[in-house]
Amino acid sequence: MDNNISVKLISLEDIKKTRSFDLKKIIEIIENSLIAYNKGEILLPDKISQIFDYKQQTRINCMPSTLLKEGICGVKWVSVFPNNPVLFDRQNVSGVILLSEIKTGFPFAIVDGTLITALRTACLGAIGAKYLARKDSTVYGTIGTGEQAKTHFLLIKTLFPKIKTCYVASRTSKSEDAFIQVMKKKFEDVTFIACNSDYDLAAKNADIIVTAVSCQEPLLKAKSIKKGAFYCHVGGWEDEYSVPLRADKIVCDDWASLKHRGSPTIARMYEEEILMDEDIYANLADIISGELPGRESDLEFNYFNSIGLSFVDVSVAYYIYQEVISKGFGKDWTIQNADTFEVLEDLDF
Template sequence: MEELRFLYLKQEDVIEAGVLDMKRTIKDVEEVFRLYAEGKVVMPPKSPIDFYDNDYRGHIISMPCYVGGDIDVVGIKWAAGFPKNPMRYGLPLGIDIIILSDPHSGRPLVIMDGTIITAMRTSAVTGIAIKYLARPDSEKVALIGAGVIGRTTLMALPYCMSNIGEVRIYDIKLEKAKSLANEFKERLPISVVRSLKSTVMETDIIITATTSTNKFVKSKWISKGSLCIQVGTNEFDENTVLSADKVVVDNWEQIKDYRRSMLAQLYKEGRLRDNQILELPFIVAGKQPGRENSSELIFFDSFGMACEDIIVAYRIYRNAVRKGLGEELELWKRPLWK
């Protein structure tokens, strides 16, 4: 075979192929966590490039990964995150591309939009964290951030909580919070709260999904036995982390080397040690303990793992092939050199 063709999937194709199925996305991510814990995932560290003007402007990250087991696919996500995009350029904050290849020949299989995949798998991880780390009787949720990840977080909650009594949502842009709450008012008992402190206090699960670089959630607001989920980089104060009974991450090796992360800073200062950290994939696989009693304060930091993207993208690719979606592109008719 000399001609080499691959599939191209635009965002509309990815949607038609089932990317918005949160229940299945949670299942995918749980599966890849188990494969990771079993040593069947090869995932080099992320390679970030941060851009600065006077302040942080944004980043582009290269995220390669091989997922073994029954999946057996290799891929890479090229992930751009520029917080000022919506205001400056009318573009999403995140713009991601995913490439999948055959791990036996290196042949490219597909190039696809990865933007929605990122949002879906990010909140699938939040859902899995709730499943394994929250108290089973948790009812009250505080969600801080009404952006894209706020939306997918709300999509995930029904699949990881048995009894949702109240969801409080806060955003510094009140109209965004109101709009998102209105979108989900028929599905969740959701209300907009104007005070950050009131959003957090006396809740069971606190989820932060913002681009803020300020540590705006105070430990004194947090109840005993709560689960704190940090989806952004630096949203809880240091005392929340240092006073937690368990500190859980998705991948510690990547986090502790990421200089903008508060956890990395605490590690560098010697205030957080390797032996204090648990990893969610190993908890899912039953190799590390999750929540052990109702009084534990647990802090979870979600940094994002390439394997999450690759397993979801592979499902989307297979669905697209089956449905005849996308456009076939030609890399060459005949290679110049062999």
């Protein structure tokens, strides 16, 4: 009897071949996972971050969680090295997601986590916009032009097809132009406007504002935000303290996890006792489930901050695993069911 453990290795190429990214399906999976977490159906230990450069926030994160109803435990190992594109011509985020079943504890899949990380982060921003932005939003402003900025626009545009104008601001005109050249090919119905590093211009006309940058300085000013806008905060310290203080509603994917991370603007404000627990309107699941209303007025300025929850990654990775293996892709890797002492006996010390 073969008691060896078969593990599927699922590469980005496998995911691309099977076309496993139904964006609306993934948004549905994420919404359902947030509700499950609210119901106590998910275990979520604290994220462990090993930070190697606090100024650049160069780090590797270890993010475990368990989907109790599905019997799936997973962990994402993800690195964020903001200088990679400039210094090494490599992407700044890379990761893998390990999935195990919780009957015997053995792993059954290792899934490329880089694309999943980009998509789940942008999906959370899009879900935040779905419940907190004006439905008739037509003007978008992005501060940041990297992969997260592109992915956020893709996902939010999917849910807000009336967006026809996008203001683009970055640290250099070169990066703004590169963003525009890529995006205008896919979104022919959108006019992209370079802001020449004018962050105020990117924000002041926007119905939806997204900051997706790696720097740790407040680029977005409260005076730049019009009434009725929705702001999606993606990274760390990207906006001045007066921005959340001006908000009618502050919503997080999970406030407790965000406080634990410590680097986002509102977490800094909490640590400095400028913002209190009662200033946070809701976690996103409270609104998705209908326990609390989302946007209630066209004049509301709503603020959304997600920190990243590993059960979202695990839920999406499990869905992709099922899609990929159902179509015959993925490579097998074997963990031998061995008596470790017998193995040691066979070794020549």
